[in-house]
Amino acid sequence: MNVNGKVGPIDAAQIPRYAGAATYARLPRLDQVEHADVAVVGVPFDTGVSYRPGARFGGNHIREASRLLRPYNPAQDTSPFENLQVADAGDLAVNPFNINEAIETIQAGALELTEGGTKLVTLGGDHTIALPLLRAAAERAGEPVAMLHFDAHLDTWDTYFGAEYTHGTPFRRAVEEGILDTEAISHVGTRGPLYGKKDLEDDKRFGFGIVTSSDVFRQGVDEVVAKLRDRIGSRPLYISVDIDVLDPAHAPGTGTPEAGGITSRELLEILRGMRGMNLVGADVVEVAPAYDHADITAVAASHVAYDLITLMGLSA
Ligand SMILES: N=C(N)NCCCC(=O)O
Numbered sequence: 001m002n003v004n005g006k007v008g009p010i011d012a013a014q015i016p017r018y019a020g021a022a023t024y025a026r027l028p029r030l031d032q033v034e035h036a037d038v039a040v041v042g043v044p045f046d047t048g049v050s051y052r053p054g055a056r057f058g059g060n061h062i063r064e065a066s067r068l069l070r071p072y073n074p075a076q077d078t079s080p081f082e083n084l085q086v087a088d089a090g091d092l093a094v095n096p097f098n099i100n101e102a103i104e105t106i107q108a109g110a111l112e113l114t115e116g117g118t119k120l121v122t123l124g125g126d127h128t129i130a131l132p133l134l135r136a137a138a139e140r141a142g143e144p145v146a147m148l149h150f151d152a153h154l155d156t157w158d159t160y161f162g163a164e165y166t167h168g169t170p171f172r173r174a175v176e177e178g179i180l181d182t183e184a185i186s187h188v189g190t191r192g193p194l195y196g197k198k199d200l201e202d203d204k205r206f207g208f209g210i211v212t213s214s215d216v217f218r219q220g221v222d223e224v225v226a227k228l229r230d231r232i233g234s235r236p237l238y239i240s241v242d243i244d245v246l247d248p249a250h251a252p253g254t255g256t257p258e259a260g261g262i263t264s265r266e267l268l269e270i271l272r273g274m275r276g277m278n279l280v281g282a283d284v285v286e287v288a289p290a291y292d293h294a295d296i297t298a299v300a301a302s303h304v305a306y307d308l309i310t311l312m313g314l315s316a
């Protein structure tokens, strides 16, 4: 326990970081602490994918890659696990054969975990899971939430093979359900071919602003951060990170890779630019280990989660 009464990660100078069972960042399990300010929870679900499967294994893969994280974050001059009690809540046991039931289970699980004011950082799983997580976040916030959505894809399509709940459709459903504050929702890092121009027209109609991958390249991180902050203001903010927002060079281990993505440095820098915003919840999804050579994707994802947790400690 540290001076603030928080249980931090296992000390890598005492027990080698590759020893023992993996929790996220070698943090305590939720049942080992009295109260968690932030819980990291896995959702091993990938029944909503439209191409390569495997994101159900993403959470544990990210946990394994997170063993190397150290407790002090120099980019924000803070030790995120010192001021906040962060714990690993394990995985939600969701039905892989019934998407509707899985969505209900995730929503209920998220509500249960956030009961005492705990904030959630969720490790996916495919992007379908963002819908029930947003429902829970909006319920806890007591109002529709602002959203920053990092992704190569819009994920505002209507249906696939007639299915409403898939990893390409969560944000259209979320807008329809009124759980997003449509004055303050933005995609970041989108790129690649679409089905038609209508995809963009629909997306705009729903209220989304878009910062494409090319915009990040041409405008630079600082300008992008300033624009995004302006749009979000002091609203409760949810951040959803589809790891395929990164170029396949930075994240090969994902189900629907698209060329021309942003770098992990750009993603981390944009996230760090959200310091002081009212971050109420976040997810990192679409990590598919079978395609992840040398843990490249999982290393990036574990750092993204680390900076999201850091932001929660610096929230307004
Ligand atoms: N990776 C996510 N979330 N969505 C990709 C859907 C792309 C498609 O099948 O057209």
Ligand SMILES: [Zn+2]
Pocket (backbone or CB within 6 Å): 151, 152, 153, 242, 244, 245, 256, 286
């Ligand atoms: Zn995507």
Ligand SMILES: [Zn+2]
Pocket (backbone or CB within 6 Å): 127, 151, 153, 155, 167, 242, 286
């Ligand atoms: Zn996505």
